[in-house]
Amino acid sequence: xxxxxxxxxxxxxxxxxxxxxxxxxxxxxxxxxxxxxxxxxxxxxxxxxxxxxxxxxxxxxxxxxxxxxxxxxxxxxxxxxxxxxxxxxxxxxxxxxxxxxxxxxxxxxxxxxxxxxxxxxxxxxxxxxxxxxxxxxxxxxxxxxxxxxxxxxxxxxxxxxxxxxxx
Amino acid sequence: xxxxxxxxxxxxxxxxxxxxxxxxxxxxxxxxxxxxxxxxxxxxxxxxxxxxxxxxxxxxxxxxxxxxxxxxxxxxxxxxxxxxxxxxxxxxxxxxxxxxxx
Numbered sequence: 418x419x420x421x422x423x424x425x426x427x428x429x430x431x432x433x434x435x436x437x438x439x440x441x442x443x444x445x446x447x448x449x450x451x452x453x454x455x456x457x458x459x460x461x462x463x464x465x466x467x468x469x470x471x472x473x474x475x476x477x478x479x480x481x482x483x484x485x486x487x488x489x490x491x492x493x494x495x496x497x498x499x500x501x502x503x504x505x506x507x508x509x510x511x512x513x514x515x516x517x518x519x520x521x522x523x524x525x526x527x528x529x530x531x532x533x534x535x536x537x538x539x540x541x542x543x544x545x546x547x548x549x550x551x552x553x554x555x556x557x558x559x560x561x562x563x564x565x566x567x568x569x570x571x572x573x574x575x576x577x578x579x580x581x582x583x584x
Numbered sequence: 585x586x587x588x589x590x591x592x593x594x595x596x597x598x599x600x601x602x603x604x605x606x607x608x609x610x611x612x613x614x615x616x617x618x619x620x621x622x623x624x625x626x627x628x629x630x631x632x633x634x635x636x637x638x639x640x641x642x643x644x645x646x647x648x649x650x651x652x653x654x655x656x657x658x659x660x661x662x663x664x665x666x667x668x669x670x671x672x673x674x675x676x677x678x679x680x681x682x683x684x685x686x
Binding site: 419421422425429432433436437439440445448449452455456459462463465466467468470471474475478479482483486487489490491493494511512515516518519520522523526527530531535536537538540541546549550553554558561565568569572573575576577579580582583 | 586587589590591592593594595597598599600601602603604605606608609610612613614615617618619621622625628629632633635636637638639641642643645646648649650652653654655656657658659660661663664665666667668670671676
């Protein structure tokens with residue numbers, strides 16, 4: 418076991434355990450805060466995969482933006498009567514059925530991933546990705562980049578319009 | 585055995601099925617959104633893994649950036665809709681919401 422494997426398995430355990438808490442915890446705030454650890458673990462995985470810019474983006478957008486929005490959503494949509502904010506789940510049969518479906522999906526995907534001969538190229542020497550990402554975004558992906566900016570503008574206007582209080 | 589492409593793909597598969605389980609079992613709309621975020625994150629892990637091992641290089645990173653952009657836009661609009669539902673129903677249980685307007 419070299420240090421790389423140890424770090425990978427550490428992040429993998431963090432991701433799997435906190436993802437399990439997200440989907441199984443009865444308390445919504447526990448779910449929201451273990452989502453934080455899932456995002457951190459995924460950012461660590463990105464670092465191991467030499468994706469420095471994506472890792473920083475993950476922390477800034479997911480943890481600094483999306484998670485805060487989700488926590489605001491939790492706090493604005495629950496009548497806070499005590500410390501505990503519970504979430505109901507569907508019935509026992511539905512849970513068993515959903516567990517079966519997701520287990521089948523997991524087993525199928527793991528089987529496929531382990532038995533496919535993936536095309537692998539030789540590893541590139543590690544270099545900073547930021548410069549190349551910037552060049553790609555403003556040359557080959559310029560149209561998608563502009564479309565994404567328009568999409569974000571529309572999302573801001575739409576979210577403000579939908580969430581306003583009707584007078 | 586050193587860490588290869590398969591390790592990352594299996595990790596993403598586990599995260600994906602947790603996300604699907606959360607989407608299928610939760611009543612609260614915000615928790616369904618959390619399950620959705622797990623699914624999007626597992627897709628992103630696959631993109632970056634193929635960027636490193638599969639010769640996708642910088643294209644994989646760009647795809648991951650667009651996934652993150654779409655996730656941010658989607659969560660903003662979805663939470664606006666959830667707040668609107670809460671103002672009308674006083675709860676956000678997705679299985680009891682069955683009217684488009686009053």
